[in-house]
Amino acid sequence: MSAAAERRTAVFAALRSLLLEHPWGEVTLEAVARDAGVSRQTLxxxxGSRYGLAQAYTVDLADALxxxxxxxxxxxxxxPRTGLREGLRHYLEIAAExxxxxxxxxxxAHHDLVRIVTVDAGPLLVRVAERLEAAARTxxxxxxxxAVRTLARALARLALSYVTMPPEYDDSPAAIAAGLSVLLAPKLM
Known part of the structure; x- marks a missing residue:
């Protein structure tokens, strides 16, 4: 791993740790820099800004998912049904944490955080849909x-909807994933 990638990983880990303890409004770039072992200027x-850091963290999280x-x-x-069911289950469980x-x-959440996954989510949706399409084609x-392209685009939008608004019912991630996989998988082949 390059030095820049290691710094980025340390920064995201520091941000995640701070968010576990404090609301976004209390998380400063100075605190992230201190906990990541980098200068504030490096951040x-x-x-570019706290918003830029939040966007980059979101993209990194989306890539990991x-x-x-x-x-x-x-x-x-x-x-495909089992693949989708298990993939969605993992996604829902990891995202919830x-x-x-x-x-x-x-x-x-500060309005900046909400913007990243709502009005400013276009680039994130495109990125996630492209990654999911490539994974499904492989x-x-x-x-x-x-069908794969349509599935990937629908999954990207569904995934983002579960970030911004959890299900209004009490189903577990496994039950939600099972239902979605039954609905979506049969159209693939």
Whole structure:
């Protein structure tokens, strides 16, 4: 791992740790820099602002979640329903534990955080949809490409909706994932 990648990982870990203890409004770039072992100027050079840091953290989290889903889909090359069910279950469980997502869900988020996953979410949606489409094409090369593209775009939007607003019912992540996989998987092949 390069020095820049190590710094970035340390910064995101520091931000995550601070968010576990404090609301977003109390998390300063100075505190993140201190806990990450970098200068505040390094944060400004890398992210530009607190909002830029939150955006980068969100993209990093989305990439990590897409990687989990891609690995899960790859584990089930002959069974899209199971791949989707398990990938979605992992996504929902991991996302529910992230402190930034928890802040958004509970209404304890600064408007900057909410903007990242609502009005400013276009680039994030495109990125997630592209990553999911690539993962599905790799896992299921025989799948209809148009169906895979549609699935990826729908999953990206569904995933983001679960970040901003958790289900209004008491189903577990496993039950939600099972229901969505039954609905979405049959159209793939």
């Amino acid at each position: 400004y050079n890398s992210f 897409c990687a989990v889903i891609a690995a899960t889909l790859a584990e089930h090359p002959d069974d 992230d402190p930034l997502i928890q802040r958004v869900r509970t209404g304890d 896992a299921w090369p025989a799948a209809d490409p148009d």
